[in-house]
Amino acid sequence: MRNYFIIGLMSSLGGGSGELIHTLHTREGDVFDIAISPAPFATAALILVHGFGVQRDSRGLFTDLTAAVSDKATTICGDFSNVEPGLTRAVPLSQQAERLKTVMDFSRHELDVERSVQIGHSQGSLVVALAHQPNDAVLLAPPLGNAYENFIATSGWTKRGSRLDLQGESILIRSDGSRILVPKEFWDDFRALGNVNPLLQRLADESFATIYFAGADSILGEQETPEGIKSKTIPGANHDFAPPARGNLISTLLQDLGL
16 A cells, blocks of 8 residues: 555656656655656655755755766756745755655655665765665765764854744754754654664665765764674765865776676
8 A cells, every 4th residue: 555645746846857857745744745766667766855944955065976876877866955035944864864854755656776876975874874775875074973973063053143942943054054843852862763873774784875974074073883884984075075085986886786
């Protein structure tokens, strides 16, 4: 039985040539968009899960990855934040995981591919682990250990205009001036995870999972790979794998995935 409803379809939206936008409706009543970039005769689908409070292109990372596989694999970028003009609203991680389950269900029923690979960036890696789907998984610069405590201690919350309120609504001002609104429900959900390493180890036990660390990650710093998970490091990469390191990441990733 399918666990989603398609309630809208538009084509060539958002600047992507041949990009299709579907609006999905989960059985829990949550409505969100996905952008599909189909590749002719593709046998694989890459399901791309962005990080905290950003739009589905994950600050350009997924745009570049989609372009690199345009003749090899179909990509699906989902909205795991609620996007409004000038701001995004953070969605609790458990709700994001339900969205990912819905995307995976859509992929199984609607795409004629032999394999699906989930690729999570930053907090999106936790969403991949929470969704607990039996597919290959790629975790790009994931937060490890007590991710909640580490996140609320980051310097971004001290920037002018930002406000950290764990019992109310928080506001984070990005370097580009965009705003992220964070409800109390997000913090409660995140806090409940505690140490995320066992969650990621469970994913690796039941799926083929690989961590790709950013070698110059000023957001998360140097992290130790949890036991039992394969990992690689992309030298010189920042947290967003910005160019020129992004090219190295994508070529390494495609080689590892056999694409």
